[in-house]
Amino acid sequence: xxxxxxxxxxxxxxxxxxxxxxxxxxxxxxxxxxxxxxxxxxxxxxxxxxxxxxxxxxxxxxxxxxxxxxxxxxxxxxxxxxxxxxxxxxxxxxxxxxxxxxxxxxxxxxxxxxxxxxxxxxxxxxxxxxxxxxxxxxxxxxxxxxxxxxxxxxxxxxxxxxxxxxxxxxxxxxxxxxxxxxxxxxxxxxxxxxxxxxxxxxxxxxxxxxxxxxxxxxxxxxxxxxxxxxxxxxx
Amino acid sequence: xxxxxxxxxxxxxxxxxxxxxxxxxxxxxxxxxxxxxxxxxxxxxxxxxxxxxxxxxxxxxxxxxxxxxxxxxxxxxxxxxxxxxxxxxxxxxxxxxxxxxxxxxxxxxxxxxxxxxxxxxxxxxxxxxxxxxxxxxxxxxxxxxxxxxxxxxxxxxxxxxxxxxxxxxxxxxxxxxxxx
Numbered sequence: 001x002x003x004x005x006x007x008x009x010x011x012x013x014x015x016x017x018x019x020x021x022x023x024x025x026x027x028x029x030x031x032x033x034x035x036x037x038x039x040x041x042x043x044x045x046x047x048x049x050x051x052x053x054x055x056x057x058x059x060x061x062x063x064x065x066x067x068x069x070x071x072x073x074x075x076x077x078x079x080x081x082x083x084x085x086x087x088x089x090x091x092x093x094x095x096x097x098x099x100x101x102x103x104x105x106x107x108x109x110x111x112x113x114x115x116x117x118x119x120x121x122x123x124x125x126x127x128x129x130x131x132x133x134x135x136x137x138x139x140x141x142x143x144x145x146x147x148x149x150x151x152x153x154x155x156x157x158x159x160x161x162x163x164x165x166x167x168x169x170x171x172x173x174x175x176x177x178x179x180x181x182x183x184x185x186x187x188x189x190x191x192x193x194x195x196x197x198x199x200x201x202x203x204x205x206x207x208x209x210x211x212x213x214x215x216x217x218x219x220x221x222x223x224x225x226x227x228x229x230x231x232x233x234x235x
Numbered sequence: 236x237x238x239x240x241x242x243x244x245x246x247x248x249x250x251x252x253x254x255x256x257x258x259x260x261x262x263x264x265x266x267x268x269x270x271x272x273x274x275x276x277x278x279x280x281x282x283x284x285x286x287x288x289x290x291x292x293x294x295x296x297x298x299x300x301x302x303x304x305x306x307x308x309x310x311x312x313x314x315x316x317x318x319x320x321x322x323x324x325x326x327x328x329x330x331x332x333x334x335x336x337x338x339x340x341x342x343x344x345x346x347x348x349x350x351x352x353x354x355x356x357x358x359x360x361x362x363x364x365x366x367x368x369x370x371x372x373x374x375x376x377x378x379x380x381x382x383x384x385x386x387x388x389x390x391x392x393x394x395x396x397x398x399x400x401x402x403x404x405x406x407x408x409x410x411x412x413x414x415x
């Protein structure tokens with residue numbers, strides 16, 4: 001078994017797991033999580049500096065309040081503002097934004113478990129697709145962080161543990177597709193040309209039969225049409 | 236005109252869009268006709284080419300290049316007629332309601348892409364088989380690009396050793412259609 005095939009199997013298990021979770025939770029709840037997770041990540045990437053500034057302003061305000069800024073004589077408190085430490089320094093920026101995103105994500109899961117979202121959340125194909133999408137999104141964002149457990153030394157941008165941009169998120173999708181394509185190519189190479197023809201024939205036939213068998217209510221419709229034509233014939 | 240794979244791609248996209256508009260219940264009927272036509276044309280290909288090679292120069296007074304043009308046109312017109320007939324008028328539909336989204340449209344997309352590949356690939360094959368006569372009319376541009384050369388290796392008629400293979404999915408689908 002090649003290493004690529006092992007990675008593909010791991011990816012398939014991971015994807016199937018999230019597909020199953022998606023199916024269990026239903027499309028409405030998974031859509032809420034997907035929109036919040038992706039939207040939250042995009043907003044945090046775009047407006048991260050603003051969030052850091054708001055957090056630091058909050059820190060200043062707390063220092064102001066502690067120094068008696070809301071009391072009768074706030075002059076001393078204004079002096080304390082300059083000495084107040086930054087809550088989020090430039091070094092802590094990425095960690096801070098990541099924690100914000102995780103909190104938003106956890107809230108999204110909590111909120112999507114409320115009754116209005118549970119009601120009408122169908123376990124259909126969309127739920128599976130959204131579940132897989134969420135799984136791949138989490139993989140893109142969370143796996144680089146987890147990778148530091150394996151290689152703690154590397155935490156730069158684009159390195160395991162480093163910040164993940166939008167390019168990194170799309171990178172997981174394209175890498176996943178490339179992996180599937182490469183692995184299928186490897187498996188295809190194992191077969192002899194004559195076996196390939198037979199395999200293609202089987203795959204084509206199975207695909208067409210499966211597609212035709214998913215048409216709903218075909219036998220019922222045919223029989224009722226036959227009944228109608230029979231009745232017309234009798235008349 | 237651009238590289239041949241662009242023309243091929245346009246045909247595939249066009250047929251896929253038609254499929255998305257019609258649904259896979261109807262498209263499977265087209266697949267049956269297209270597969271059966273590929274079988275019939277492949278089965279008689281060698282016989283027709285031999286006949287034309289024997290008779291053509293004496294009776295019609297054609298040289299090799301003209302013979303290729305005529306044969307390429309003949310096969311392509313026959314194929315297009317069959318494909319057109321499968322789409323026009325009374326068609327061989329598979330009864331029943333297609334699955335709801337997203338499963339139904341995904342199946343339709345897959346069947347549409349298959350039909351597009353079969354149609355575009357067959358037309359390309361009859362160009363490749365007869366030394367690209369469309370080049371003389373300025374419709375296509377040679378030499379083939381690397382992508383084009385890769386696609387030529389996987390054209391429908393080159394997939395199976397025997398054309399009879401094409402009739403197995405056709406037979407299976409017809410049995411399913413008759414059973415309802």
